[in-house]
Amino acid sequence: MPQTEDTNRRIVLAQRPRGEPDANTLRLETGPVPEPGAGKMLLRTVFLSLDPYMRGRMNDAKSYAEPVAIGGVMTGQVVAEVVTSDLDGFAVGDMVLAGSGWQDWAVSDGAGVLNLGAAPENPSWALGILGMPGFTAHAGLLNIGEPKSGETLVVGAATGPVGATVGQIAKIKGCRVVGVAGGPEKCAHAVDKLGFDACIDHRAEDFEAQLAAACPDGVDIYWENVGGRTLYAALPLLNAFARVPVCGVAAWYNLAGLPEGPDRGPQILSTILRMKVKMQGFIIFDNFGPEDYAVFARDMRGWLAEGRVTYTEQVVDGLEAAPGALNDLLAGRSFGKMVVRVG
Amino acid sequence: MPQTEDTNRRIVLAQRPRGEPDANTLRLETGPVPEPGAGKMLLRTVFLSLDPYMRGRMNDAKSYAEPVAIGGVMTGQVVAEVVTSDLDGFAVGDMVLAGSGWQDWAVSDGAGVLNLGAAPENPSWALGILGMPGFTAHAGLLNIGEPKSGETLVVGAATGPVGATVGQIAKIKGCRVVGVAGGPEKCAHAVDKLGFDACIDHRAEDFEAQLAAACPDGVDIYWENVGGRTLYAALPLLNAFARVPVCGVAAWYNLAGLPEGPDRGPQILSTILRMKVKMQGFIIFDNFGPEDYAVFARDMRGWLAEGRVTYTEQVVDGLEAAPGALNDLLAGRSFGKMVVRVG
Structure with a gap:
C-alpha cells in the first residue's frame, strides 16, 4: 500500500x-x-x-x-x-x-x-551526515574524544553513519583509524572508500588478536557505539589517559536481561582506574547546543565539498x-x- | 624482634x-x-x-x-x-x-x-590526611567529581583515609554525603564524627534499598574506591550528568579471576550512556602536579586548623x-x- x-x-x-x-x-x-x-x-x-x-x-x-x-x-x-x-x-x-x-x-x-x-x-x-548522526560524531569526537595527531582510534559499526563519520573526522585530525565491522564487504568499504587504516571483522574467530595487531601502539580513543565483544577486545588495548566516548551499545539493545557471566565489571573498572581512562556517555542534544551545531555544520559542509568525507x-x-x-x-x-x- | x-x-x-x-x-x-x-x-x-x-x-x-x-x-x-x-x-x-x-x-x-x-x-x-590519601581525595573530588552545593555524593570505605576525606570535603562544598561502610561502628563514626548525612552498612541484607532511601534525590557523584556490591547499588541511582571518579576498586583487589556472572558490563555501559555519566580513573601523581598539591596543602591545613576536617x-x-x-x-x-x- x-x-x-x-x-x-x-x-x-x-x-x-x-x-x-x-x-x-x-x-x-x-x-x-x-x-x-x-x-x-x-x-x-x-x-x-x-x-x-x-x-x-x-x-x-x-x-x-x-x-x-x-x-x-x-x-x-x-x-x-x-x-x-x-x-x-x-x-x-x-x-x-x-x-x-x-x-x-x-x-x-x-x-x-x-x-x-x-x-x-x-x-x-x-x-x-548533515543531521543527528553527523553532529553526534563531530561533537562527541572533538569534545569528548579529543583526538590528537598520531593517536590511534578504534570505532565499531565502522560503516554506519556515526562510525563512518567518526573515523573520517579522526583521519582528518591525523589519527590512525581502525574500524570494526561485520563481514569482509563492510571492512573493505571502510578501508577503500572511507580511508581507514584497517578494519577488522568482529565475526572472525581471532578477532581480538587481529584488533590488537592492527593497533601496535595501543588505543587512545575507543568510540563506543556497539558494546559487546568489541568493547571487551578494546579494553586491554587502551593506553594511559585513553578516552571512551559512549555513544551507543547497539550489540546490547535487544538484551532481555543481563547476559551470562563472567562479570566483566571488575575488568571494566580496573582498566579505567589503572589506565586513567575517561569514559563519558552523551546524548547529542542534551550535551551539545547551537554553538556546537554551528561548528559542526561549517566543518562538515566544507569537508563534503572538498571530498574529504564520504557518505x-x-x-x-x-x-x-x-x-x-x-x-x-x-x-x-x-x-x-x-x-x-x-x- | x-x-x-x-x-x-x-x-x-x-x-x-x-x-x-x-x-x-x-x-x-x-x-x-x-x-x-x-x-x-x-x-x-x-x-x-x-x-x-x-x-x-x-x-x-x-x-x-x-x-x-x-x-x-x-x-x-x-x-x-x-x-x-x-x-x-x-x-x-x-x-x-x-x-x-x-x-x-x-x-x-x-x-x-x-x-x-x-x-x-x-x-x-x-x-x-596531609599526604597521598588526602591529596587523592582533594584533587580527585574537586577536579573530577566537581561537587556543587545541593548535590548528593556517595562514597564507599567511608571511614578509610580517602573516603572520610572525600566526604568531609564534599560536606564543606555543600553536598549531601552518604557513606557506605562495613558494620555499625564505622557507620556511626561516619555520621557522628565525620558529619556525613547518612552511612549505610554494606553488609546489610537490604543494603541496596537502604542506599536508595538515603539518596532521595539520586546520586550526582559516586566516588568509586571499592567496586563490587557498592558500585552495583549506586549505578541505578545515578542522576543525569553524574560524575564517577574511579580511585580504587578495593573489593576486587584480591580477585584471582573474573567473578561469576551475570555480566554487568551492559548495565555499566548503558547507565553511562543513558545518564550521560562521566567515569574517570586517576592515579594521583600521574594526573595531578605541584600546583594541585599546593592548593590541597593550603586548603587542608586550613580545614584541619579550623576543625572542619577530622582525621x-x-x-x-x-x-x-x-x-x-x-x-x-x-x-x-x-x-x-x-x-x-x-x-
Missing part, C-alpha cells in the same frame, strides 16, 4: 518487545489525513530515518527520553514536504526536517522543525518495510545510513 | 599471590644496615604507610607502576628520621617523607624525599605486623588510616 492523498498510514507500538522486536511489536494502522487548523501546516513524509536509539524508545525504562506509549506512533525524524501552510517561514513545497515519526502525514505548528528550503540538494542527508546511504522503499529494516539495522545487516523512502 | 641499630629487617615479596596474600606471599629477611656513601643520607623508618594499592604491586600485570620484583622489598611510603647526612637540606634529626618501603633502614640521595623538619607535629599525618589513624606496632595489617585493610577490618610504627 503506497502513500496516498486521503489516508494516513502510521506504525504504532503494539506491545513492548523482550529481546528482538517481532511481528507483534509494531502495527500498521490507517486513518484519515489530519486537518491542519489555523497557525499550522500539513507535512507529507518523504524520508524516515531509522536509528539504533529507536529500540530503546520501545522499552518502558528510565532513559534520556520518554518511551513511546503503547498505541502511539513510533518516534523518528523525517524529511517532509510542506503541503499546506498557515505559518510564516514555511511555504508550500518547502522541504523540512521534523520529528513526525513513522507516518505519512502530520500536522505541525513549526516547533522544532527546520526548513531545508524549496529544493535542497540531497534532502535525506539532513537525517544523516553512504541505504534507501529502503515503503513505510511498511520500516520494521524489518530497523531489525536489520540492529542486527548489523544494514550498510551505511538507513532511510525509508515513504513517499 | 624490634628495630635495632645493627640489623636491617626488610619484608620482601616471596611469591605473587593468587587472591588474598597468605603466609607464603611475604617474607621477613634481615641483613646489615646499609652504609651511606658520599652525597647520601641514612634513614631510619619510624612509620610505614599501608595502602590498598600495595595489593596491586604484588601482581605481575600491566598497571600504572612497576610490580614489586620477586625478592624485592615491598614498596611503601614511610616517615623516617635522618640518622647521618652528607646532603644539603637534610640535617641529622630531621623527619622526612620517603619511599623506602617495608624496612628499617635505607640509604637515600634525597631524590623524591620531602623534609618535614626537626620536630613536625603529627609526623605520621604526612602519610595520610582518624589506626597505628599498628612493629614491622612484623605489617603483612597481617595489610590483609585487614584489604578485608575492611581496619579503621581509619592504617600506619605501622616501625621504630
Whole structure:
C-alpha cells in the first residue's frame, strides 16, 4: 500500500518487545489525513530515518527520553514536504526536517522543525551526515574524544553513519583509524572508500588478536557505539589517559536481561582506574547546543565539498518495510545510513 | 624482634599471590644496615604507610607502576628520621617523607624525599590526611567529581583515609554525603564524627534499598574506591550528568579471576550512556602536579586548623605486623588510616 492523498498510514507500538522486536511489536494502522487548523501546516513524509536509539524508545525504562506509549506512533525524524501552510517561514513545497515519526502525514505548528528550503540538494542527508548522526560524531569526537595527531582510534559499526563519520573526522585530525565491522564487504568499504587504516571483522574467530595487531601502539580513543565483544577486545588495548566516548551499545539493545557471566565489571573498572581512562556517555542534544551545531555544520559542509568525507546511504522503499529494516539495522545487516523512502 | 641499630629487617615479596596474600606471599629477611656513601643520607623508618594499592604491586600485570620484583622489598611510603647526612637540606634529626618501603633502614640521595623538619607535629599525618590519601581525595573530588552545593555524593570505605576525606570535603562544598561502610561502628563514626548525612552498612541484607532511601534525590557523584556490591547499588541511582571518579576498586583487589556472572558490563555501559555519566580513573601523581598539591596543602591545613576536617589513624606496632595489617585493610577490618610504627 503506497502513500496516498486521503489516508494516513502510521506504525504504532503494539506491545513492548523482550529481546528482538517481532511481528507483534509494531502495527500498521490507517486513518484519515489530519486537518491542519489555523497557525499550522500539513507535512507529507518523504524520508524516515531509522536509528539504533529507536529500540530503546520501545522499552518502558528510565532513559534520556520518554518511551513511546503503547498505541502511539513510533518516534523518528523525517524529511517532509510542506503541503499546506498557515505559518510564516514555511511555504508550500518547502522541504523540512521534523520529528513526525513513522507516518505519512502530520500536522505541525513549526516547533522544532527546520526548513531545508524549496529544493535542497540531497534532502535525506539532513537525517544523516548533515543531521543527528553527523553532529553526534563531530561533537562527541572533538569534545569528548579529543583526538590528537598520531593517536590511534578504534570505532565499531565502522560503516554506519556515526562510525563512518567518526573515523573520517579522526583521519582528518591525523589519527590512525581502525574500524570494526561485520563481514569482509563492510571492512573493505571502510578501508577503500572511507580511508581507514584497517578494519577488522568482529565475526572472525581471532578477532581480538587481529584488533590488537592492527593497533601496535595501543588505543587512545575507543568510540563506543556497539558494546559487546568489541568493547571487551578494546579494553586491554587502551593506553594511559585513553578516552571512551559512549555513544551507543547497539550489540546490547535487544538484551532481555543481563547476559551470562563472567562479570566483566571488575575488568571494566580496573582498566579505567589503572589506565586513567575517561569514559563519558552523551546524548547529542542534551550535551551539545547551537554553538556546537554551528561548528559542526561549517566543518562538515566544507569537508563534503572538498571530498574529504564520504557518505553512504541505504534507501529502503515503503513505510511498511520500516520494521524489518530497523531489525536489520540492529542486527548489523544494514550498510551505511538507513532511510525509508515513504513517499 | 624490634628495630635495632645493627640489623636491617626488610619484608620482601616471596611469591605473587593468587587472591588474598597468605603466609607464603611475604617474607621477613634481615641483613646489615646499609652504609651511606658520599652525597647520601641514612634513614631510619619510624612509620610505614599501608595502602590498598600495595595489593596491586604484588601482581605481575600491566598497571600504572612497576610490580614489586620477586625478592624485592615491598614498596611503601614511610616517615623516617635522618640518622647521618652528607646532603644539603637534610640535617641529622630531621623527619622526612620517603619511599623506602617495608624496612628499617635505607640509604637515600634525597631524590623524591620531602623534609618535614626537626620536630613536625603529627609526623605520621604526612602519610595520610596531609599526604597521598588526602591529596587523592582533594584533587580527585574537586577536579573530577566537581561537587556543587545541593548535590548528593556517595562514597564507599567511608571511614578509610580517602573516603572520610572525600566526604568531609564534599560536606564543606555543600553536598549531601552518604557513606557506605562495613558494620555499625564505622557507620556511626561516619555520621557522628565525620558529619556525613547518612552511612549505610554494606553488609546489610537490604543494603541496596537502604542506599536508595538515603539518596532521595539520586546520586550526582559516586566516588568509586571499592567496586563490587557498592558500585552495583549506586549505578541505578545515578542522576543525569553524574560524575564517577574511579580511585580504587578495593573489593576486587584480591580477585584471582573474573567473578561469576551475570555480566554487568551492559548495565555499566548503558547507565553511562543513558545518564550521560562521566567515569574517570586517576592515579594521583600521574594526573595531578605541584600546583594541585599546593592548593590541597593550603586548603587542608586550613580545614584541619579550623576543625572542619577530622582525621582518624589506626597505628599498628612493629614491622612484623605489617603483612597481617595489610590483609585487614584489604578485608575492611581496619579503621581509619592504617600506619605501622616501625621504630
